[in-house]
Amino acid sequence: MLNLLAQLAFGLLAMTICLPSMQEWGSIFGTDQASVQLTFSGYVMASGALQLVYGPLSDRFGRKRVLLAGLTVASAGSMLALFAQQIETLILARILQGAGGAAGMVVGRALVQDRYEGSQRTRVMAYVGMTMGLCPPLATLVGGQLHVHLGWRANFVLIAALGFVLLLAAWRGLPAHQGLHARDSHWLRAMAAAYARLAREPAFPLYVCVLSLTTATFYTFLAGAPIVLRSYGVGPESIGWYIMFVPAAYIVGNFLASRLVHRIGERAMMIGGQLCTLAGIASMLALGLAGLHTPLAFAMPLALLGIGHGFLTPAALTGTLGMVPALAGSAAAVAGLMQQSIGAAGGYAVGLVSHDDATNLGLLMLGFTLGAGAALAWMFRPGPRTKEKARSFDRAQ
Numbered sequence: 001m002l003n004l005l006a007q008l009a010f011g012l013l014a015m016t017i018c019l020p021s022m023q024e025w026g027s028i029f030g031t032d033q034a035s036v037q038l039t040f041s042g043y044v045m046a047s048g049a050l051q052l053v054y055g056p057l058s059d060r061f062g063r064k065r066v067l068l069a070g071l072t073v074a075s076a077g078s079m080l081a082l083f084a085q086q087i088e089t090l091i092l093a094r095i096l097q098g099a100g101g102a103a104g105m106v107v108g109r110a111l112v113q114d115r116y117e118g119s120q121r122t123r124v125m126a127y128v129g130m131t132m133g134l135c136p137p138l139a140t141l142v143g144g145q146l147h148v149h150l151g152w153r154a155n156f157v158l159i160a161a162l163g164f165v166l167l168l169a170a171w172r173g174l175p176a177h178q179g180l181h182a183r184d185s186h187w188l189r190a191m192a193a194a195y196a197r198l199a200r201e202p203a204f205p206l207y208v209c210v211l212s213l214t215t216a217t218f219y220t221f222l223a224g225a226p227i228v229l230r231s232y233g234v235g236p237e238s239i240g241w242y243i244m245f246v247p248a249a250y251i252v253g254n255f256l257a258s259r260l261v262h263r264i265g266e267r268a269m270m271i272g273g274q275l276c277t278l279a280g281i282a283s284m285l286a287l288g289l290a291g292l293h294t295p296l297a298f299a300m301p302l303a304l305l306g307i308g309h310g311f312l313t314p315a316a317l318t319g320t321l322g323m324v325p326a327l328a329g330s331a332a333a334v335a336g337l338m339q340q341s342i343g344a345a346g347g348y349a350v351g352l353v354s355h356d357d358a359t360n361l362g363l364l365m366l367g368f369t370l371g372a373g374a375a376l377a378w379m380f381r382p383g384p385r386t387k388e389k390a391r392s393f394d395r396a397q
Contacts, residue, residue, distance in 0.1 A: 003169050003170070005108075005131045006166060006169065007067060007107065007169075007170060008108035008128060008131070008132065009131060009135050010074070010104045010162065011074075011098075011101030011104050012132060012135040012136065013135050013138075013139045013159070013162070014074065014101050015043055015044065015047070015098070015139075016135060016139040016140055017140070017142065017143035017155045017158070017159060018143055018156075019143065019222060019225075019239065019243075020143050020144035020147050020226060020236035020240070021152035021236065022036055022039065023226050023227070023235075023236055024147075025087070028152070029087040029090070031087045033227070033351045034351040035087050035091075037223060037348050037350060037351035038091050038348065039087075039091050039094045040094075040222075040344075040347045040348075041223075041344040041345075041348040042091050042092075042094050042095045042098065043097055043098035043101075044340045044341075044344035046094075046096070046097075046099040047099065047105070047336070047340045048102070048336055048337040048341045049102075049341070050098070050100075050102040050103070051105060051106045051332070051333045051336030051337050052333045052334065052336075052337040053333070054070065054102055054103050054333060055106045055110070055331070055332050055336070056195075056333065058106060058110055059110075062176065063107045063110060063114075063174070064107075064170060064175075064176055066103055067103050067107040067170050068167060068171060070099075070100045070101065070102060070103020070107075071104070071163055071166055071167040071170060073099055074096070074097050074099075074159075074163050075100070075163035075164055076100070077093050077096025077097035077098075077099070077100055078156045078160035079160050081094060081097065081153075082153050082160065093156075098340075100163075102340075105332070105336055106332045106333055106336055109317065109321060109332040110332050111174075112124050112321075113321045113322065125313075127254070127258065129253075129254035129257075129313055130250075130255060133247040133248065133250035133306070134247065136222060136246075136247045137241075137243055137244035137248065138240075139240075140239055140240035140243050140244075141240030142158070142240075143155050143236075143240075144235075144236045144237045144238065147237070148235075148236060194330040195330060195334065197324060197327060198323065198327060198330060198331055198334060201323045201324065203319065204320065204323050204331070206376075207320040207335075208334060208335050208338050209375035210270070210316045211317065211335050211338070211339055212339045213368045213369070213372035214277075214309055214316070214372050215339040215340075216339070216343045216345070216346040216368040217277070217281075217305070217309075217346070217369050218246070218309060219343030219347050220346035220347065220349070220361070220364050220365050220368060221246060221361070221365060222243070223346065223348075223350040223351075224361040224364070225242070225299075225361075226239050227355040227361075228358050228361055229295055229298070231357065232295045242299040243299070245302055245303045245306065246299075246305060247306060248303070248306065249302075249305070249307045249310070250306035250307070250309050250310045251310065252306070252307055253276075253306060253308065253311050254310040254313075254314060256307070256310065256311070257310055257314050257315070266315035266318070266319070267315075269311045269312075269315050270312050270315050270376060271376065271380070272308075272311055273307075273308040273309065273310070273313075274308065274312060274372065274376055276307050276308030277305050277309060277312070277369050278308075278366075278370075278373065279304050279308075280302050280304030280306075280307075281301075281302070281362055281365050281369060282366075283301035284297075284302055284358060285358075285359065285362040287301060288357050288359050289359065293357045293358075297358075298358045305365075312372075317335070320334075320335045321335075346368060350364065
């Protein structure tokens with residue numbers, strides 16, 4: 001389990017460890033903020049796109065093979081970033097990092113689906129969420145200190161070393177998954193058939209919408225928080241302390257979800273999580289519009305967002321992966337692609353607007369959250385197909 005959690009966390013650690021350095025990359029490379037944001041969006045987009053490939057390949061050829069290949073690519077990308085002299089090279093390196101780091105996200109989620117059943121799977125997803133919640137604050141704290149004391153390149157030394165360690169750990173410690181070993185059709189045709197099968201499930205696209213728009217809200221926060229905090233006088237070494245409010249609350253939300261799932265059910269938990277998320281963003285915007293332009297007024301209300309996401313994500317992930325258990329890898333890939341693609345759009349949009357205070361960032365986050373709420377309302381709407389949707393939902397759980 002420790003090995004599995006480390007593989008899942010690697011991609012998120014690689015994505016967030018250099019967030020403090022992004023404050024200064026514009027001046028270091030002599031470029032604008034929109035180009036700097038491409039180092040984040042490029043990583044996220046590549047991670048999403050490759051998940052679409054890794055998922056079906058892991059179903060067909062085995063989880064471990066795909067994971068080993070991904071870790072190799074991620075380590076190579078980290079080494080390229082270490083020696084980057086232009087922003088274009090750094091963007092390319094981050095794209096390679098994202099392409100490789102995607103394997104751990106897909107394979108890790110699929111292994112949870114392989115090894116656990118029913119409500120126990122939702123509880124395990126909640127524990128995974130608690131672990132993942134530690135990654136952004138831990139990575140930004142470590143990344144900020146490395147940036148200040150050793151320079152921004154030290155972050156990529158650490159990620160490259162971690163990639164090599166996890167490569168060995170996956171090779172020696174993770175169980176072998178033999179895959180389907182079907183050879184009656186080309187793997188591309190089998191991939192298309194898997195995605196077509198998932199698309200026939202009425203609730204599957206709605207689960208994916210909830211997941212992707214919820215993730216985009218968080219990624220927009222991660223990409224924009226360093227810029228907002230810079231306007232409030234917070235430097236690279238201290239960013240992680242304020243970013244920590246959201247992931248720490250996310251851990252609490254996942255813990256509560258693991259305890260409440262048997263009592264209130266996944267539907268009530270998801271609806272409550274959505275309302276809590278909206279309350280957090282609305283509170284942050286209200287304080288900003290009232291003239292409270294301080295780091296704590298920006299970060300503290302978003303603890304409600306973290307708790308809300310902790311309620312939403314485990315149940316939504318369980319529903320996505322459990323829709324067709326034999327295609328868990330493919331389902332994880334679709335969810336990952338949409339999460340990363342829309343998250344990348346949010347991260348890039350951050351660089352297109354000014355951030356003298358938290359208002360514009362809050363409005364971007366609110367837009368994604370309202371979209372997730374609309375998908376959730378559509379999923380649970382009354383109508384002639386309510387019974388069919390309910391059966392699909394319950395089968396996934």
